[in-house]
Amino acid sequence: MSISNAATPRHRYDALSVGLHWITAVSVIFLFASAHIWEQLERGTPLRKGLQAWHISAGILLAVVMIVRPLWRLYCQRQPHLAVAPATQAPAMRWLAHLMHTALYALLFTQVALGFLFRWAQQEPFQFFGLFSIPTLIHIDPSLRHTLAGWHNTVAWTLIGLAGVHALAALFHHYVMRDNVLRRMLPLRGSVPLRED
Numbered sequence: 001m002s003i004s005n006a007a008t009p010r011h012r013y014d015a016l017s018v019g020l021h022w023i024t025a026v027s028v029i030f031l032f033a034s035a036h037i038w039e040q041l042e043r044g045t046p047l048r049k050g051l052q053a054w055h056i057s058a059g060i061l062l063a064v065v066m067i068v069r070p071l072w073r074l075y076c077q078r079q080p081h082l083a084v085a086p087a088t089q090a091p092a093m094r095w096l097a098h099l100m101h102t103a104l105y106a107l108l109f110t111q112v113a114l115g116f117l118f119r120w121a122q123q124e125p126f127q128f129f130g131l132f133s134i135p136t137l138i139h140i141d142p143s144l145r146h147t148l149a150g151w152h153n154t155v156a157w158t159l160i161g162l163a164g165v166h167a168l169a170a171l172f173h174h175y176v177m178r179d180n181v182l183r184r185m186l187p188l189r190g191s192v193p194l195r196e197d
């Protein structure tokens, strides 16, 4: 059973952290997949254009999540009833998990920044599901388009590779080590109770 009160750290993530984590994961997978699907389609087709527009809209959503998530994380760390206890006591494992999460955050920020710079360099409409437009905050020389595309692509592969290792590690914890690491990050509190050791 998970015990949490005002004085002890929680043993699972709060609902907002869980929601933001899974929105991040789904957005990253969609952003990666959409780009690789449209690359197979002929230029100018409605589906290709549609996927590009959805990619940009999902990218804007990810940017908002990447502003809210770190702020919420900082806030949680300062609130005893929201702070999450370390998943493991082993120093090497804690250090590895911390390193992985820091690397994922760094790549996510970099990729969002590159995406915005890339779109501004393209000097094309920059809309969120047709609802509103993102203004051009920085003028980027269109000649930088190809350089930015290359960097955006490299970071995309690095991020997907690292996220894959991260997901495998979570599954390893769940199915092989049989601990609570994955359960802490799952929604549906009632249906996935924490294991008691």
Ligand code: HEM
Residues within 6 Å of the ligand: 027, 028, 031, 032, 035, 036, 052, 055, 056, 057, 058, 059, 060, 062, 063, 108, 111, 112, 113, 114, 115, 116, 118, 119, 122, 149, 150, 152, 153, 156, 159
């Ligand atoms: C984790 C997040 C993201 C991943 C994995 C990702 C992945 C990719 C990939 C693989 C491409 C193809 C690159 C190429 O042409 O060589 C691409 C294109 C692009 N991405 Fe992203 N992206 C992400 C986030 C974003 C964000 C946040 C934005 C900005 C809102 C953005 C805007 C763009 C634009 C404008 C293009 C070019 C579209 C076109 O060809 O017209 N991306 N993205």
Ligand code: HEM
Residues within 6 Å of the ligand: 017, 021, 024, 025, 026, 028, 029, 073, 087, 097, 101, 104, 105, 163, 166, 167, 168, 170, 171, 181, 182, 183, 184, 185
């Ligand atoms: C593109 C996909 C993903 C990204 C970018 C991502 C990113 C992150 C980040 C940055 C954290 C640190 C905690 C936070 O601040 O939210 C985290 C935690 C976590 N993620 Fe993911 N994640 C992804 C996919 C997955 C998948 C598919 C799984 C499960 C199979 C998973 C399981 C977990 C778990 C269990 C934690 C908590 C670990 C702990 O407390 O020690 N993640 N993730």
